[in-house]
Amino acid sequence: MSYNRFVDKVVIVTGAASGIGEKAAKSFAEESAQVVVADINDEEGQRVVDEIKEAGGEAIFVHADSSQEADNRKMIQAAVDQYGKLDSVVANAGINIEAKIADLSVEDYKKVRSINLDGTFYANKFAVEQFLKQGNGGSIVNIGSIHSHVAREGLTAYATTKGGIQMLTKQVGTDYADQGIRCNMVCPAYINTPLTETVAPEIRKELANMHPIKRMGEVDEVSAAILFLASDDASFITGSDVKVDGGYTAV
Numbered sequence: 001m002s003y004n005r006f007v008d009k010v011v012i013v014t015g016a017a018s019g020i021g022e023k024a025a026k027s028f029a030e031e032s033a034q035v036v037v038a039d040i041n042d043e044e045g046q047r048v049v050d051e052i053k054e055a056g057g058e059a060i061f062v063h064a065d066s067s068q069e070a071d072n073r074k075m076i077q078a079a080v081d082q083y084g085k086l087d088s089v090v091a092n093a094g095i096n097i098e099a100k101i102a103d104l105s106v107e108d109y110k111k112v113r114s115i116n117l118d119g120t121f122y123a124n125k126f127a128v129e130q131f132l133k134q135g136n137g138g139s140i141v142n143i144g145s146i147h148s149h150v151a152r153e154g155l156t157a158y159a160t161t162k163g164g165i166q167m168l169t170k171q172v173g174t175d176y177a178d179q180g181i182r183c184n185m186v187c188p189a190y191i192n193t194p195l196t197e198t199v200a201p202e203i204r205k206e207l208a209n210m211h212p213i214k215r216m217g218e219v220d221e222v223s224a225a226i227l228f229l230a231s232d233d234a235s236f237i238t239g240s241d242v243k244v245d246g247g248y249t250a251v
Helices: 019-030 042-054 069-083 106-134 156-175 201-209 219-230
Strands: 010-014 034-039 058-063 088-091 138-143 181-188 241-244
Touching (some): 010 019, 010 106, 019 042, 019 088, 019 219, 034 042, 034 069, 042 058, 058 069, 069 106, 088 106, 088 219, 106 138, 106 156, 106 181, 138 156, 138 219, 181 219, 219 241
Parallel strands (some): 010 034, 010 088, 181 241
16 A cells, blocks of 8 residues: 655654664655655765665755754754755654663763753754744654653663653643644564664564564554654644554553
């Protein structure tokens, strides 16, 4: 089944140089969106743009460090300068540094927080400001995690920030709902990405078996949920989350 839900829509995807972000950016382009690929990795980000254009889509690359306020402002402005407006933002950029709280350095905690939570805050704030200027609504999709909802040993910084994103999503999604601005969250479980593909096979098998569906997820399965929430198909959904988790949080 093919869709074309983003004709004349301008979409920013952060952390779009690989994994879930890359797939989402390409999927938006396939549905006729004008895509801003934002990432700290210039080479891989430009590769994604080139591949979108080779497939007949439209995209630009913007170097953006999610943790930096100025970079987030620049990212929003670049979309408006290039395409004249902004319709959707996918706040996907994130990292993980594993440690229990007694072993987690303050520096590492601040690093995870600055990219995951502060970066999502900046992307949401400046997107909402732009949507309000335009006066015709908009949509935000934040990328949370199963660990927005449940703990796992050693995920102090990551789970804290992803839990914070859940409440940020609820706040933004309800504070501006009457002005046509929607904000929702996608919460993936363990997904096959370039990062997880480097994990030892026995660990990957253990991760797969943690899901009742007995496998890890695929980036296109997460991307499908992102595009649904960003689209008018989800026009009555805001402040909510979709768990793409193979049943992980249900048991």
